[in-house]
Amino acid sequence: MLARDDIIAALGAAMADLQAAIDADDQALADRLGVHRTDLRCLDLVFRHGPLPAGRLARMLGLTPGSVTALVDRLAKADYVRRMPDPTHGRRVLIVPTDRAARIVTELLGTRLAEAHAEVADFSNTELDAIVRFLRSAADRHERSAAQLRGQS
Template sequence: MSDREAVTAALGAAMADLQAAIDADDQALADHLGVHRTDLRCLDLVFRHGPLPSGRLAGMLGLTPGSMTALVDRLVKAGYARRAPDPAHGRRVLVTPTEQAVRIVTDSLRDRLAEAHAELENFSDAELDAIVRFLRSATDRHERAAARLRGTGHRDRHR
């Protein structure tokens, strides 16, 4: 095996390990908050993108309107989200995180974010740029693959 092949294989293994660690971390945070994983994904979207209409969130999460309503109801009942009128559209409602949710998530992530920022100091700007390019490319590749799988109409992945 060439050095390039060995590094590429190590990168693949590291990505798989990272994906598993993120998955476990997400589940632990969802359990800590007492919500479903999809509820946590919804919170993540409104944290990163700001208040969003339920319909747009449903599309981003791959949910039906009824499932999205139930999800928002759960988050509102738990005190993590609220419905707010959309100032740009009279009949539309936006889903936004509550101050309680912001506080809990900020407190939960503060230490790990500080640790990650400290680790980034070990990389040059060029290395960080390469990492960002790779991660964006990987994200795009996975989003395209997911769209292709959704387009096949196959619901049973374990035939």
């Protein structure tokens, strides 16, 4: 069994390797879809959080409303998102993924998701809970760091 310091060092190295692998994978996916990385981030948010108003997307992406308009225009032209009226707000529109985008993402990521589901079967509920707590803590830490680097409180 490794000493605690060695395990923590191995965890740090594994996190760095994971971050680099995710970065490379995101770039490859953006290239495959023919979009910018920020466009890919937008698609991710729309898929994960459901229909979103452009203003909220702008805040989530750290962009100006005008930049998000141009980004959504690009994604709409590529048939990855569409605008739909917000049923709860007369003048607002929501950004939603298209059926084409859902089909493409499922085709490209389906095998990876199946592999991930198979891998987590080897972990106990206690281990999975610990992994979730660690990943959420890491995500919070990175979000705080990003805000600090951007000069926000």
